[in-house]
Amino acid sequence: MNLDWIKKITIAASLIVASGLPGAVAEATTVTLLNVSYDPTRELYQSENTAFAKYWQKQTGQTVQISQSHGGSGKQARAVIEGLDADVVTLALAYDIDAISDSKLLPANWQTRLANNSTPYTSTIVFVVRKGNPKKIKGWEDIVKPGVSVITPNPKTSGGARWNYLAAWGYKQKQSGSAVQAKTFIKALYKNVPVLDTGARGSTLTFAQRGLGDVLLAWENEAHLILKEFGSDKFEIVAPAVSILAEPPVAIVDKNVARHGTRKVAEAYLNFLYTPQAQEIIAQNSYRPRNPATLKKYAANFPNIKLFTLNEVFGNWRTAQKTHFNDGGVFDQIYLP
Amino acid sequence: MTLFQKKRRNILPGFGLSMGYTVFYLSAIVIVPLSMIFFNTIPMGWEPFIHAVTAPRVLASYRLSFSTALFAALFDGGVGLLTAWVLVRYRFPGRQFLDALVDLPFALPTAVAGICFATLYSPVGWLGETLTKWNIEIINTPTGIVVALIFIGFPFVVRTIQPVLEEVEQEIEEAAQCLGATRWQTFRKILLPHLFPALLTGSTLAFARGIGEYGSVIFIAGNLPMKTEIAPLMIMSKLDQFDYAGASAVALVLLVISFSMLLLLNAVQEWQQKEYR
Numbered sequence: 069m070n071l072d073w074i075k076k077i078t079i080a081a082s083l084i085v086a087s088g089l090p091g092a093v094a095e096a097t098t099v100t101l102l103n104v105s106y107d108p109t110r111e112l113y114q115s116e117n118t119a120f121a122k123y124w125q126k127q128t129g130q131t132v133q134i135s136q137s138h139g140g141s142g143k144q145a146r147a148v149i150e151g152l153d154a155d156v157v158t159l160a161l162a163y164d165i166d167a168i169s170d171s172k173l174l175p176a177n178w179q180t181r182l183a184n185n186s187t188p189y190t191s192t193i194v195f196v197v198r199k200g201n202p203k204k205i206k207g208w209e210d211i212v213k214p215g216v217s218v219i220t221p222n223p224k225t226s227g228g229a230r231w232n233y234l235a236a237w238g239y240k241q242k243q244s245g246s247a248v249q250a251k252t253f254i255k256a257l258y259k260n261v262p263v264l265d266t267g268a269r270g271s272t273l274t275f276a277q278r279g280l281g282d283v284l285l286a287w288e289n290e291a292h293l294i295l296k297e298f299g300s301d302k303f304e305i306v307a308p309a310v311s312i313l314a315e316p317p318v319a320i321v322d323k324n325v326a327r328h329g330t331r332k333v334a335e336a337y338l339n340f341l342y343t344p345q346a347q348e349i350i351a352q353n354s355y356r357p358r359n360p361a362t363l364k365k366y367a368a369n370f371p372n373i374k375l376f377t378l379n380e381v382f383g384n385w386r387t388a389q390k391t392h393f394n395d396g397g398v399f400d401q402i403y404l405p
Numbered sequence: 406m407t408l409f410q411k412k413r414r415n416i417l418p419g420f421g422l423s424m425g426y427t428v429f430y431l432s433a434i435v436i437v438p439l440s441m442i443f444f445n446t447i448p449m450g451w452e453p454f455i456h457a458v459t460a461p462r463v464l465a466s467y468r469l470s471f472s473t474a475l476f477a478a479l480f481d482g483g484v485g486l487l488t489a490w491v492l493v494r495y496r497f498p499g500r501q502f503l504d505a506l507v508d509l510p511f512a513l514p515t516a517v518a519g520i521c522f523a524t525l526y527s528p529v530g531w532l533g534e535t536l537t538k539w540n541i542e543i544i545n546t547p548t549g550i551v552v553a554l555i556f557i558g559f560p561f562v563v564r565t566i567q568p569v570l571e572e573v574e575q576e577i578e579e580a581a582q583c584l585g586a587t588r589w590q591t592f593r594k595i596l597l598p599h600l601f602p603a604l605l606t607g608s609t610l611a612f613a614r615g616i617g618e619y620g621s622v623i624f625i626a627g628n629l630p631m632k633t634e635i636a637p638l639m640i641m642s643k644l645d646q647f648d649y650a651g652a653s654a655v656a657l658v659l660l661v662i663s664f665s666m667l668l669l670l671n672a673v674q675e676w677q678q679k680e681y682r
Contacts, residue, residue: 142645149647167647222628224642263545263627266641270624273520278527278544394646395460403630404461 098131099333104154106141106227106316107269108290112189112353113158119349120340124333132333140267141227148173148321155325155334158318160227163385165319173323187315188341189355192375193235195306196275196284196291203282207308208239211283212256219281220261221271223393228268230393232285235312237392238381242310255402276303287314292354292369307371312378442660445653457654462630463639467659470636473547474615477554482608484555485562486600492563493570507563510556519624522553526625545627550635553621558611565607566600573599602674609670616663 105113117134124132137144137152141160148154149171159165162179169176179186197205203216211218221229233254240253263280265271268290275284276298283306286294291305318338325331340346347357351366363370382388392398446454457463492504510518526533526543536543543549573596581591619637627633636659643652 140645142647146644146647170647222642225638225645261629264629266623266628266638274523274527278524279529280527280544389646395457395643395648395651400462400630405631 097129098133099330101132101134101155101330101334101337102137102153103134103156103158103337104137104144104148104152105158106144106160107138107267108228108287108293109158109316110136110138112289112350112355115349115353116341116346119345120337123340123345124336127336130333132337134337140225142225153324153328154321155328155330156318156320156338158316160316161230161385162315162317163389164227165317166386168319168321173321174319175322178319179317181320182318182338183342184358185315186317186319188318188338188346188358189316189350190358191288191314191316191355192311192373193232193285193314194288194291194311194373195308196286196294196303197282197306199302199304201304201306205283205306208236208253208310211285212253212260214260216260216283217262217281218257218260218283218285219263219265219271219275220285221268222264222266223399225266226268226271228287228290229264229271230388231287231312231314233392233399234378234382234388235285235314238312238376238378239308239310241381242376251398251402254398258402288356288370289354307373310374310376313375315378439660442653442656445649446657449650449654453650454654457651458658462634463636463655465631466634466636466639467662469547469550469633470616470659471662473550473554473635474612474618476551477558477615478608478612480551480555481558481562481611482604485559485607485611486566486604488559489563489566489570493567507560510560515557515618515620516624518556519553519621522549522556522621523624526552544625545629545633547633549625549627550622550633553625554611554615554618557618557621558608558614561610561614562604562607565610566603569600569603602678605670605674605677609667613663613667616659 103113103117113134113136117136121132121134124130137147137154139147141164144152145157145159145164145167148157148168157165157168162185165174165178166176168174169178182188195205195211197203203210205211205216210216220232223229223233236257237250237254241247241250244250263274265274268287271284272286272290272294274280276294284291284294288305294303295305318341320331320334320338322331325334341350342358344359344362347359347362351357351362351369354369356370357363357366378385378388382391390397449457488507492500492507523544524530526536526549528534528537528544533544543552578591578595581595582588586594617637619635619641622635623638626635626638628638636655640652640655640659643649643655
């Protein structure tokens with residue numbers, strides 16, 4: 069891969085984005101931010117950005133314009149490493165921001181800088197099945213049964229897919245107390261997977277539009293979106309008794325905000341996500357809010373699932389990535405003959 | 406004795422200048438970017454390199470990429486020849502429309518093609534529904550990859566054969582038939598030698614394009630490790646692990662194999678041309 073080339077293109081592209089915003093240079097009272105995020109947060113950040121712009125105007129009199137960039141979480145992290153001028157990153161998993169911190173754009177302890185592991189919203193992994201639940205899928209054990217076809221993306225290329233995998237592994241390890249059994253379980257699970265799309269949206273289309281599979285493993289917010297987009301008369305959500313607490317973290321890219329002089333507004337932007345107003349928007353977009361009062365208000369949308377954290381079962385993201393998803397890891401092993 | 410025994414006069418003057426430009430542009434556009442792959446791989450060291458490119462999954466992906474591209478190119482060769490023939494030799498209403506249609510795979514974003522195929526051949530799709538009844542699986546199998554690559558490579562073959570076929574004088578064929586040649590003999594002895602270089606070039610282009618094709622294939626391939634993972638996907642998934650060196654290594658091997666094959670085919674072509682001139 070020609071890194072220099074990509075770097076130049078991304079810088080050029082971000083310059084074009086920045087210069088295309090009216091008055092960005094002329095007026096000192098206008099400030100611009102670039103939020104580099106992952107795929108399914110489009111709708112969420114559209115609403116949050118409008119709300120924050122109003123809030124910031126009221127607080128400081130400054131106009132803030134926030135550009136969004138969306139794509140697969142790993143690819144977005146790579147773009148930032150290679151020079152995409154993000155002020156803040158809001159990605160699918162901590163490992164991707166760890167990778168950015170490896171290139172010294174932000175300090176290694178970035179995740180301790182904001183409350184709740186720097187995740188103002190969480191989600192979990194649930195099942196989407198066809199209406200009437202013809203295969204009688206209730207929990208994790210049902211999806212490894214022979215004859216059940218499971219749709220989930222490729223953990224090598226999709227952040228969501230890694231959460232799916234870790235949810236299944238964590239369930240079995242907690243239930244049986246044994247990593248060996250968890251591995252057997254994962255092997256049986258992926259035996260039921262007929263196609264590994266490269267991203268979570270790809271899997272959604274495979275399941276909902278192309279009619280493949282009996283059950284789709286999906287982010288809770290994505291599951292709600294499927295019901296909304298494709299009709300709740302065609303699909304239903306099944307919440308397993310146990311699942312993983314998926315924490316998509318947010319962070320300021322220190323080097324970039326220092327260069328742009330946008331640290332103050334970038335910090336305010338991320339802190340804003342924790343306010344009751346922003347938490348409300350989060351809940352409306354089917355992400356689980358951190359604020360207990362907001363969560364209570366929207367409790368009907370979020371079934372009671374026993375959630376375990378990644379750190380509880382896997383230590384941390386770096387270890388999980390290395391053991392399970394890097395080349396030669398457990399995921400590779402289960403496909404070898 | 407001088408180096409150039411006789412100075413040949415060219416229509417375009419200034420060999421030095423034009424050669425300079427050629428070398429410069431080829432360097433800027435092809436050699437420098439591609440050499441980055443090489444330089445990215447060097448820091449890796451020999452052993453990790455071998456380890457990266459001989460992993461069972463990687464080997465399986467090379468096999469799949471080259472074999473599906475080859476099948477698709479062979480198919481395109483046959484159907485492309487036929488299409489070019491129809492478009493050149495017959496005049497019929499709607500010919501120009503068909504002619505324009507041939508270029509569509511060039512213009513269409515390949516991802517769009519991939520999504521169309523995946524939808525069409527899915528178990529609930531138009532074609533997929535019938536095929537499923539007959540137990541024929543296209544989507545998420547190597548066959549699906551070949552289908553996508555046939556689509557992508559098709560215009561290369563048609564567009565390289567067309568101008569050559571237009572050049573062939575029909576009188577020669579008529580002469581052959583007057584001399585008592587059968588249709589098959591006319592085709593084999595008169596037409597094919599003329600068309601073969603173009604056919605080979607077109608199929609080679611389709612083949613080369615097929616090896617690197619990513620956008621359309623990932624939607625229809627299923628991407629199962631060891632079974633339907635193409636080599637470009639291996640590169641992408643290594644990049645997603647931030648394994649730049651590993652990705653470059655896989656790319657380098659892909660590049661070297663492709664380039665050797667293209668060189669070989671060029672040599673075959675030259676030899677073939679000499680044979681018939």
